[in-house]
Amino acid sequence: MADGDQRALSELMRRHSQRLYRVAVGYLRNADEAMEAVQEAFVKAHRGAERWDRSAQVGPWLTRIIINESIDRYRRARRRRAAEEPLDEADPHGRWAAEGPSPERRVLGRELREHIDSAVGSLPDRQRAIFVLRHYEGMELQEIAGALNMRLGTVKSGLHRAVYRLRELLAPVAR
Amino acid sequence: MSLGHARWRRRTALLSAGALTGVERESAQAHVAGCPRCAAELAALSDTRRLLDAEPPAEMPLPFAELEARVLARLAAGVPAPVAAPARRWAPLLAPLAAAAAVALAVWGVRPSHQPVASPAPASTPALMAEAEPARPAEQEMLQRMERLLAREQAARYLNEAQDVLVTVTSGPPPCPKGMRRVEVEEQARQRSRALLARRASLALGHEEVASAQPVMAEVEEMLREVADLPSCVRAGRLQAMQREIGRRRLLMKIDLMTRELQG
Numbered sequence: 001m002a003d004g005d006q007r008a009l010s011e012l013m014r015r016h017s018q019r020l021y022r023v024a025v026g027y028l029r030n031a032d033e034a035m036e037a038v039q040e041a042f043v044k045a046h047r048g049a050e051r052w053d054r055s056a057q058v059g060p061w062l063t064r065i066i067i068n069e070s071i072d073r074y075r076r077a078r079r080r081r082a083a084e085e086p087l088d089e090a091d092p093h094g095r096w097a098a099e100g101p102s103p104e105r106r107v108l109g110r111e112l113r114e115h116i117d118s119a120v121g122s123l124p125d126r127q128r129a130i131f132v133l134r135h136y137e138g139m140e141l142q143e144i145a146g147a148l149n150m151r152l153g154t155v156k157s158g159l160h161r162a163v164y165r166l167r168e169l170l171a172p173v174a175r
Numbered sequence: 176m177s178l179g180h181a182r183w184r185r186r187t188a189l190l191s192a193g194a195l196t197g198v199e200r201e202s203a204q205a206h207v208a209g210c211p212r213c214a215a216e217l218a219a220l221s222d223t224r225r226l227l228d229a230e231p232p233a234e235m236p237l238p239f240a241e242l243e244a245r246v247l248a249r250l251a252a253g254v255p256a257p258v259a260a261p262a263r264r265w266a267p268l269l270a271p272l273a274a275a276a277a278v279a280l281a282v283w284g285v286r287p288s289h290q291p292v293a294s295p296a297p298a299s300t301p302a303l304m305a306e307a308e309p310a311r312p313a314e315q316e317m318l319q320r321m322e323r324l325l326a327r328e329q330a331a332r333y334l335n336e337a338q339d340v341l342v343t344v345t346s347g348p349p350p351c352p353k354g355m356r357r358v359e360v361e362e363q364a365r366q367r368s369r370a371l372l373a374r375r376a377s378l379a380l381g382h383e384e385v386a387s388a389q390p391v392m393a394e395v396e397e398m399l400r401e402v403a404d405l406p407s408c409v410r411a412g413r414l415q416a417m418q419r420e421i422g423r424r425r426l427l428m429k430i431d432l433m434t435r436e437l438q439g
Contacts, residue, residue, distance in 0.1 A: 006247065013243055018235060025233040035237055042246045075342055116230055124343050124361060134192055135227060141194050154363065156189060163188040167223045 005046075013042055016059065019137070020066040026136035027070040027128060029117040037073055041066040063137065064147045067129050075125070112173060119169035123162050130155055131162040180212070187213050191220035326382040331437035333371065333378055334388070337395045338430045340367050344402050345418040351408035358414060360405045368403040372396065391433045394426055 020041055025034035045065055123131060129148055133139045139147065145155045186203040189195050195203055207213045235242065344364045351357040375396060378385070401417060421427060 009246070010243055013246065014239065017239060017242055021235045022233050031233070031236045034233075035235065035242070038235075039242060039245050039249065043249050046246075046250060071339070075339070078342065112226070113230065116227060125339060126343070126363065134194055140196070141189075156185070156194075158363070159192055159194060160185045160188040163192050163220060163223075166227070167220055170223050170226055171219075173226065 009042070009046055012045070012058070012062075016062050017042075019059075020062060022136050023063065023066050023132060024070050026120070026132040027067065028074060029121050033073060033077075034070075037066060037069045041069045044069065060143065060147055063133070063139075067133065067147060070132075071125055071129060115170060115173050119166050122169065123165060126150075126154075127158045127162040127165070130158040131166070134159055183210065183213050184216065187217050188220060191217055191224055323382070323384045326378075326384045327437045329378055330385040330388050330392075331434045333374065334391065334395065334430045334434050334437070336367070337371055337399060338427060338434075340364050340371065340402060341395075341398055341421060342427065344405070345414055345421065356411050357408050358411045360402075360407055360409050360414075362407060365403055365405060365407075368399045372399050372403060385437065388433050388437060391426075391429050394424060395430065398426065 017038055020038050021034055024037040024041075025031060028034050028037060041062065045062060048065075120128060120131065126148070130144055130150075133144045133147060134141075141152060141155050141159070144150075145152045148155070150158075183203075183206055186195065186199070187207060190200065190203045190207070207217050344360060351359045375392070378392075398417070398421060405413075
């Protein structure tokens with residue numbers, strides 16, 4: 001890699017890595033996975049730099065890369081789990097429902113984190129992406145629509161569903 | 176619940192998420208102020224919001240230097256470099272802040288008026304070819320290369336989105352309120368299936384660059400048709416049968432492999 005490239009890449013990472021990490025960990029709910037996602041996002045950004053639309057800002061472009069990377073990673077992990085654990089026909093909802101925290105890990109704070117992990121983790125991919133970009137990144141709905149390549153109405157509807165689903169799942173600990 | 180209230184319920188949710196601005200926000204606040212039901216909902220949603228806000232902000236578990244070293248090592252370890260990448264391709268990314276803004280991304284700079292391929296929505300191939308007609312041989316070659324790249328990218332994106340729909344529909348559907356052993360199929364997933372089926376016709380599948388994707392595309396199309404035909408509340412067994420069929424065909428793995436092949 002040319003020196004100029006490396007300096008520019010390092011500067012870009014310095015400016016955006018923490019922000020991208022927050023998005024990734026908000027989506028993946030796992031620090032190691034999120035760290036790897038950030039790493040991979042910068043590798044992909046480097047590879048795709050020549051395709052970057054010069055009229056666009058760098059921040060949203062990187063946000064799009066990290067959220068897509070997070071979605072891909074989550075899907076791969078979900079497929080691995082699905083392959084290891086076939087469906088139980090007698091209890092179709094059991095495995096599909098969000099799992100609560102294990103009894104032995106019911107420690108204050110950690111328990112809350114587990115509840116949130118579990119609740120956010122149970123949102124469908126797109127809803128989760130919308131929620132994460134809104135809640136952890138504070139993006140406007142129109143920006144989210146741009147980052148996820150969705151219509152504004154779809155973003156509104158996805159966020160509305162996500163908010164109500166989280167309310168339902170977190171109600172026992174929110175009181 | 177009246178249709179009117181359903182609309183306000185949606186706006187209340189967006190209000191609680193801080194996602195409304197301007198007139199929309201003001202009208203939602205005014206409605207909530209005069210609607211006890213919506214006010215109660217907003218209060219409950221605000222409790223959830225406070226809980227989510229109580230989560231401490233995430234900090235990277237590794238020092239920046241280590242992340243930097245990992246990325247540089249990963250790039251040095253053989254991530255294939257894009258064809259004819261310009262030597263200083265990173266400089267434009269810092270354009271708002273540095274004088275290096277003037278450095279162009281030469282690969283895509285055949286014509287200054289061309290927008291490079293934006294990640295989510297590339298320019299259409301016909302438009303590119305229409306502009307290419309008067310091009311000189313070198314430009315013609317460049318545009319043909321771009322056309323091949325676009326055909327591959329469009330096919331890869333299509334497969335990726337289709338995989339998303341199939342995984343979303345068959346994994347983790349919430350129970351359906353209509354009855355036991357029934358699960359909900361998101362309207363959005365069904366709409367996306369229909370949109371993907373409609374979009375397939377516009378893919379340049381005859382292009383030799385993506386010819387190898389055709390068998391997988393045919394299988395994907397078959398499954399998307401099933402999703403598009405699903406009702407909003409379906410027997411869990413039906414989705415399980417779909418999931419088994421997807422597994423039997425190893426369709427998700429095929430999509431992964433084909434997407435990687437198309438993306439180079």
